[in-house]
Amino acid sequence: MERVEAENPSVAIEAVQDHLPALYFVFGRARTEELASELGREWDFLFQDEKEKVLQAIEETEREHPEIFQRGHRRILRKLLQQGIGYHHAGLSPILKNLVERLYENRLLWVLFCTETFAAGVNFPAATTLFYSCRKWDGKEFRTLMNREFFQMAGRAGRRGFDRVGHVYIKIDDKFPEQTGFFNEGEVESVYGRLTISPNTVLSLLKWKTDEEIEQFLTQNFSAYQERRSEREIQGLLEQLKGRHGQMEAYFCDQRGEASCPLQRRKLIREQKRLKSAKYKNRPGSRERINEIKRFLAENQAQRCLHEVCADARDEQEALNYQRAGLMNQMNAIKQQTRRYIQEYQFVKSVLEKLGYIHDREFYARGNFALELHVQEIFITELVFSGLLEELPPEDVAGILAGVDYVPGRREFVPAPPYDPTPVYELREELLNAEVPPQFLVWSNTPGFVAHAWYKGESLSYLLEHTSLQEGDVVSIIRRLIDLLRQIDDASHSNPPLRERVREIRRVIDRDEVAVVF
Structure with a gap:
């Protein structure tokens, strides 16, 4: 290098x-x-x-x-x-x-x-x-x-x-x-897995797994395996620290902590100086403690010994205790993570039950629909069941769906789309008020202009001229939209009109540079 x-x-x-x-x-x-x-x-x-x-x-x-x-x-x-x-x-x-x-x-x-x-x-x-x-x-x-x-x-x-x-x-x-x-x-830093408990995860587990298999999935996945391995490694380090801490005990004499111990006397002298400072000297009990320490030091003589060796051993033990505390914090965090998977699963399940997707293991219409989705399942399902995707013009539907799971960049400039996004904002606000977590409602109005214009037949050059996006950004927006339409198509088998509409929108936008072959 x-x-x-x-x-x-x-x-x-x-x-x-x-x-x-x-x-x-x-x-x-x-x-x-x-x-x-x-x-x-x-x-x-x-x-x-x-x-x-x-x-x-x-x-x-x-x-x-x-x-x-x-x-x-x-x-x-x-x-x-x-x-x-x-x-x-x-x-x-x-x-x-x-x-x-x-x-x-x-x-x-x-x-x-x-x-x-x-x-x-x-x-x-x-x-x-x-x-x-x-x-x-x-x-x-x-x-x-x-x-x-x-x-x-x-x-x-x-x-x-x-x-x-x-x-x-x-x-x-x-x-x-x-x-x-x-x-x-x-x-080189280790790469750790992180199990994401999404609505689709919960629905799929309830649909296809027994209670025992669900528990096994939550506690024995790759991420949990990594955590158990880390736990074993930490346990080994703790044993090493314990052994080293015990070795340090050999450097201390029988007078440790007694009045004749030079280290104990130094500790008392430091305490005496602190109590005499302006911050402590007028506090109740400070004068009495100062006099007590003075008598204690006067009545007991310090023994002659290699107390520097004891001081080094004491410092070493303090450092080991500090390391042990850090490892114990890591150990506790690992144990909490495994429990957290179960807690997240139960939480997401409770949200789905509250919204009427499931009841225990019984699936309702919303639950069966969301089961076929793999991104922002709750938000998409609620958009569908609100009727917006069937009521609005197809170009508006394309614009709205393009914003699903989209997080705008720092310096993106995209004009506002030529339709009113208020119904979508209101729906999202209702879901937030129903205590649906924000991470399940990620949506942005920013790419609406791109998808709307593309549906209306505008070229890629037109989009590049009217936004700060580059070709790859535009293509990514449309291709993600095409994939989302495919998911909605798969989920709409019990709603033929919606399925036909979604297929038509996908047919119109799946063209030119952004065409996707499935």
């Missing part, structure tokens, strides 16, 4: 040019594009025959999607690809991401600027990985990469059969130089 001091990517690439191809990790979509453009002004990595192969792949893509490189700055990407330079992030359309990935796999891209999602691609190794920064925005704050995150990306360096070693370079951040290069592969 080496450090590279360079703001301009050309300087960094020059330093590693003997170890290409390279993945250059950047934590920001716009920055990947900016850095690729900067590098493209000075570097061209391809021979003429390679350029022809890239151009052939580009033209094949353009024949199927003529406008793919005409939007925004994508014309620049077209040029960069023919220089052996590319970028890859979630904002790209799936078509462009696929093209970039194919070119990289075929060794026609020598430098690829990418976000961390690219690190999950097991088929995309490189000779070198570079880090533009070791800090990222995690949705709440800017923070330093965890060891696990860093090595997931750094691990792309080294191609089997091509490279004897992989090279990793980190650009020094002038603002945070102390936070660069501290990563330790021996301290």
Whole structure:
């Protein structure tokens, strides 16, 4: 692992040019594009025959999607690809991401600027990985990469059969130089499972499992297994601490805690000084205690001994006690987590019973409907049973459903949709008042404009011009909507009119760049 001091990517690439191809990790979509453009002004990595192969792949893509490189700055990407330079992030359309990935796999891209999602691609190794920064925005704050995150990306360096070693370079951040290069592969954070008790989880368990099987599922799932293993590890550490604590006892003499013990006398002297301070001297009983300590010290002489050894042993025991308290807190938290799964299950079940989805193991219409859903089950079910999906125009239904389970980004700008979302807000408020947890009612009006316009036949270019979203964002919104419509279709077998309407909405929006093949 080496450090590279360079703001301009050309300087960094020059330093590693003997170890290409390279993945250059950047934590920001716009920055990947900016850095690729900067590098493209000075570097061209391809021979003429390679350029022809890239151009052939580009033209094949353009024949199927003529406008793919005409939007925004994508014309620049077209040029960069023919220089052996590319970028890859979630904002790209799936078509462009696929093209970039194919070119990289075929060794026609020598430098690829990418976000961390690219690190999950097991088929995309490189000779070198570079880090533009070791800090990222995690949705709440800017923070330093965890060891696990860093090595997931750094691990792309080294191609089997091509490279004897992989090279990793980190650009020094002038603002945070102390936070660069501290990563330790021996301290990679563990990945822990977390069982999510959703309405669908509860409904599925009640539908298909016995009480004994449900209890086994809640107490012996992978997450619970990890917790039991952690509990055993902590128990082992506690035994080690207990043994070490016992060893320290050998350093204390029989006079420990007696009047002749130098450590005890020091403790009393400190107490005496504290009681004489301005804060304590006028408190009731302070003078009496001071005199008592004075008599005690005068009447008893300190013995001569190696009390420094006792002091070190005492300090060691105090440190061990502190560690033990921390481990005990972890142990209690683990035990509570297993109980929490059962408590969450009972809570969600009580919510479903209160809303009229089930009674014990008896399923009502709402319960059978929600059983077929896998996202925001309660909110979708209530939308259906409120009649809104059958009463409103289909383009409005598309807009409303697009907002299910959607959390807007920090800098998203999307116009308000051309319909009144008040009924949806009112329904959500009613459910909140009925004590349905907010995490089961995640909905946003933000993507409504996108889905409504797409249903009305507007193009992807139109949506990109009127919002701050990128192609990948728009495609993601519509594809998630298509999947949700499929779920509602599956759940509507007892309501043929709704099923037909949902299928028609899906047929209209499942087109062009966002088309999904099931």
